[in-house]
Amino acid sequence: MIRLALRLDDPSATSNQDIEWRILESLSRHRLRATFAVIPFRGTTEAPLPLTRERARVMRESFAAGVLDVALHGHAHRDTNPDGHPSEFAGIPAARQRELIAAGKALLEAVFEQPIRGFVPPWNSFDTATLDALEQAGFSHLSANMGLAPMRPTSLRLLPLTCHLPEIKAAIEEARRFARLEPVVTVVMHHYDFPGGESAVFASFDEFDALLAWVAAQADVHVQTLSELAGELTPAASQRGFRHQCLRDRLPWRFRHWLPNLCMATRPLLLP
Ligand SMILES: [Zn+2]
Numbered sequence: 028m029i030r031l032a033l034r035l036d037d038p039s040a041t042s043n044q045d046i047e048w049r050i051l052e053s054l055s056r057h058r059l060r061a062t063f064a065v066i067p068f069r070g071t072t073e074a075p076l077p078l079t080r081e082r083a084r085v086m087r088e089s090f091a092a093g094v095l096d097v098a099l100h101g102h103a104h105r106d107t108n109p110d111g112h113p114s115e116f117a118g119i120p121a122a123r124q125r126e127l128i129a130a131g132k133a134l135l136e137a138v139f140e141q142p143i144r145g146f147v148p149p150w151n152s153f154d155t156a157t158l159d160a161l162e163q164a165g166f167s168h169l170s171a172n173m174g175l176a177p178m179r180p181t182s183l184r185l186l187p188l189t190c191h192l193p194e195i196k197a198a199i200e201e202a203r204r205f206a207r208l209e210p211v212v213t214v215v216m217h218h219y220d221f222p223g224g225e226s227a228v229f230a231s232f233d234e235f236d237a238l239l240a241w242v243a244a245q246a247d248v249h250v251q252t253l254s255e256l257a258g259e260l261t262p263a264a265s266q267r268g269f270r271h272q273c274l275r276d277r278l279p280w281r282f283r284h285w286l287p288n289l290c291m292a293t294r295p296l297l298l299p
Pocket residue numbers: 036037100104149150
């Protein structure tokens with residue numbers, strides 16, 4: 028069986044709600060679920076623009092209906108490293124990281140009236156102090172591009188993004204080749220992938236709806252939220268994808284197809 032998670036990044040107090048509503052409507056129509064990585068605060072430090080219950084009404088209804096899972100996407104998605112790889116957390120003092128994460132978690136928990144236990148760092152960027160802060164705040168999982176991460180052993184389940192929306196069919200095909208390794212595909216979407224956005228993947232929302240219909244019709248693909256995946260995977264299984272990725276990057280290119288690229292294998296490569 029192939030497990031697949033859909034993640035939309037960046038819903039916030041100022042994001043395009045029409046796109047979010049259409050995504051949720053399609054998910055609901057095909058009895059699928061997704062995780063939204065929500066930014067708790069927008070605006071500036073002087074004039075923060077927090078997400079409110081009123082503004083999040085559609086997401087709250089989908090959350091209550093079980094269609095939507097919510098993860099914390101940073102604090103204000105503000106770049107604190109303008110001279111290098113953009114980041115909100117990497118290199119920031121540990122106490123400040125703890126403060127930002129605690130404030131964001133508290134806001135989303137007040138809006139959605141449920142514990143929030145998943146974290147998606149803006150620009151996939153974090154450091155070991157972020158891991159400390161997440162573990163201390165009771166998070167269970169972290170979803171990011173692990174290629175950028177300074178890693179250490181962690182109790183967090185690591186659910187790396189494995190592909191973007193245009194690659195979804197190729198990722199499922201690849202996962203079928205690695206079926207015995209219990210692959211997980213984590214598909215990341217952004218508002219700009221949708222009609223009206225800067226790199227629109229679809230000409231219309233009907234096209235997106237048809238893609239979800241196709242996913243729902245694949246008998247060997249089980250769509251889950253990141254929270255559900257985190258509940259099922261052990262930390263070791265969740266870290267295997269990262270190790271395979273490191274190994275893959277060291278192989279000569281012509282051998283790289285031996286290891287998954289668009290999906291993550293959660294079982295060891297050599298089975299007993
Ligand atoms: Zn983001």
